[in-house]
Amino acid sequence: MSNRNTSSDAGVFLWMTYQTMQKMGLDSAAIFASVHLPDQLPDKNVRRANSTQQRFWQAAEQISQDHYIGLHVGEHMPTFRGQVIEYLFLSSPTFGEGLARTIKYQAILSNALSLELVELEDVAIIRGLEHPVRHYLECAIGLLLSFFKHMSNQQFQAQKITLNSAGNDDRLEYQRVWDCPVEFNAEHGSIYFDKALLDLPSPAAEPELLKIHENIASHHLDILEKHQLIIQIEKILSRGALEKGQIDQQQIAQLLGKHPRTLRQDLQLLNTTFDKIIANYREKLARRLLSQTHESLEQIVYLTGFSEPSAFSRAFKRWTGETPSAYRLRKQNKNKFD
Numbered sequence: 001m002s003n004r005n006t007s008s009d010a011g012v013f014l015w016m017t018y019q020t021m022q023k024m025g026l027d028s029a030a031i032f033a034s035v036h037l038p039d040q041l042p043d044k045n046v047r048r049a050n051s052t053q054q055r056f057w058q059a060a061e062q063i064s065q066d067h068y069i070g071l072h073v074g075e076h077m078p079t080f081r082g083q084v085i086e087y088l089f090l091s092s093p094t095f096g097e098g099l100a101r102t103i104k105y106q107a108i109l110s111n112a113l114s115l116e117l118v119e120l121e122d123v124a125i126i127r128g129l130e131h132p133v134r135h136y137l138e139c140a141i142g143l144l145l146s147f148f149k150h151m152s153n154q155q156f157q158a159q160k161i162t163l164n165s166a167g168n169d170d171r172l173e174y175q176r177v178w179d180c181p182v183e184f185n186a187e188h189g190s191i192y193f194d195k196a197l198l199d200l201p202s203p204a205a206e207p208e209l210l211k212i213h214e215n216i217a218s219h220h221l222d223i224l225e226k227h228q229l230i231i232q233i234e235k236i237l238s239r240g241a242l243e244k245g246q247i248d249q250q251q252i253a254q255l256l257g258k259h260p261r262t263l264r265q266d267l268q269l270l271n272t273t274f275d276k277i278i279a280n281y282r283e284k285l286a287r288r289l290l291s292q293t294h295e296s297l298e299q300i301v302y303l304t305g306f307s308e309p310s311a312f313s314r315a316f317k318r319w320t321g322e323t324p325s326a327y328r329l330r331k332q333n334k335n336k337f338d
Contacts, residue, residue: 007049007050007051007110007111007112008047008048008049008050008110008111008112008227008231009047009048009050009109009110009112010044010047010083010108010109010110011042011043011044011045011046011047011048012044012080012083012109013048013109013110013143014037014042014044014048015041015042015043015044016077016078016080017073017077017139018032018041018042019041019078020073020076020077020078021060021073023076024072024073024076026060026063026064027063027064030059030063031056031059031060031063031064032056034055034056034058034059034060035052035055035056035059047224047227049231050110050111050112053112053131053133053136054132054133056136057069057070057133057134057135057136060073060135061135068138068170068173069135070134070135070136070137070138070139071135071138071139071142071173071174071177072177073135073139073142074138074139074140074141074142074143074177075142075177077139077142077143077146079146079147079149079150080143080146080147080150081150083108083109084105084108084213084216084217084220085101085102085105085108085109085217086147086151087209087213087216088101088102088105088210088213088214088217089101089102089151089202090151090202090204090205091202091204091205091206091207091209091210091213092202092205092210093201093202093205094198094199094200094201094202094205095151095152095156095197095198095199095200095202096124096197096198096199096200098151098202099117099126099148099198100117101214101217103115103116103117103126105217105218105220105221107221107224108217108220108221108224110140111224112131112136113128113129113130113131113140114128115127115128115129116128119195119198120195121195122194122195122196123159123192123193123194123195124192124193124194124195124197124198125190125191125192125193126144126190126191126193127188127189127190128188128189128190129141129161129163129188129189129190129191130164130188130189134165137163137189141161141178141191142177142178144191145158145178145191148193152197152200153203155197155200156193156197157179157180157193157194158178158179158180158191158192158193159180159181159192159193159194160180160181160182160183160191160192161174161178161180161181161182161183161190161191161192162182162183162184162186162187162188162189162190162192163182163183163184163185163186163189164185164186164187164188164189165184165185165189166184166185171184222269223269223270226266226267226269226270227270229256229263229266229267229270230267230270230272230277232256233252233256233274233277233281234277234281236252236255236256237278237281241305242281242282242285242303242304242305243302243303243305245305247278247305249263249264249274252274279315282304282305282306282315283315283316283319283320285303285304286300286304286312286316286319286324287320287327289303289304290324290327290328290331291327291328291331291332297309297312297324297325300312300324312324
């Protein structure tokens with residue numbers, strides 16, 4: 001399973017979640033504010049850290065007063081469409097081969113789960129449905145069931161779903177939404193279905209298109225792996241590298257076990273540079289400290305690695321168009337009334 005601290009989800013999921021919550025009449029503004037996101041349609045091209053899921057779904061449950069909020073959001077989600085995974089599935093010869101490719105490239109959508117396909121005598125099992133945030137997992141299962149039905153022309157039907165958690169009180173609600181028996185406290189989180197479905201032909205199978213889609217998917221995975229570099233660099237910075245003055249590219253490359261030239265080339269593939277990553281991290285850190293804490297300006301200057309308050313103030317005004325004190329006053333006054 002992926003490290004929860006570095007795992008992430010494709011932005012399309014948050015984009016779909018926002019629209020679904022609005023259609024359900026939920027207070028999406030308050031829910032999204034719990035992870036410091038504005039009340040507007042999120043950019044579906046921006047990946048989101050999976051580490052925020054705990055706060056997001058906790059807020060969703062508290063605000064909606066729905067103990068099955070993940071289950072119900074997943075139930076009302078539109079079918080997942082228009083991504084390279086769908087095209088890979090459609091151009092594969094059979095449902096089974098499409099499913100195998102979906103699992104192979106699952107990190108494009110999310111690397112928070114580690115799915116695998118297990119084939120027994122007469123049953124196939126999608127295993128690896130395990131996540132510490134129950135609502136996130138239950139929403140994801142709903143998305144998967146809808147997607148598999150779409151890809152099989154509505155022929156996919158789960159025979160049983162198992163969860164390795166205690167679940168919620170009402171087993172019947174799970175069975176109503178997922179339309180199959182549900183078992184809790186199992187060894188693995190899994191979806192069981194008829195193995196014969198793996199041989200279901202795809203009406204849109206196209207070998208040449210499949211090659212193109214595989215190349216695109218491989219490229220996406222390469223880029224995703226490079227993006228982990230940014231997360232790793234920011235993790236090093238969060239351990240005190242800024243205030244210690246350890247922001248030399250050579251030092252960071254050494255901590256990453258890379259040659260500085262290799263690090264520079266990897267970042268070029270992401271259309272960014274080491275200096276841009278440092279600046280972006282400083283900006284995010286400064287915004288958070290000013291809006292969410294009562295740290296003194298001198299301490300914030302130190303924590304963000306600036307040599308003096310005037311240099312910090314100039315940089316912050318360049319980032320936001322405001323002075324640090326004006327930004328703090330506006331944000332903290334807003335928080336009082338939210």
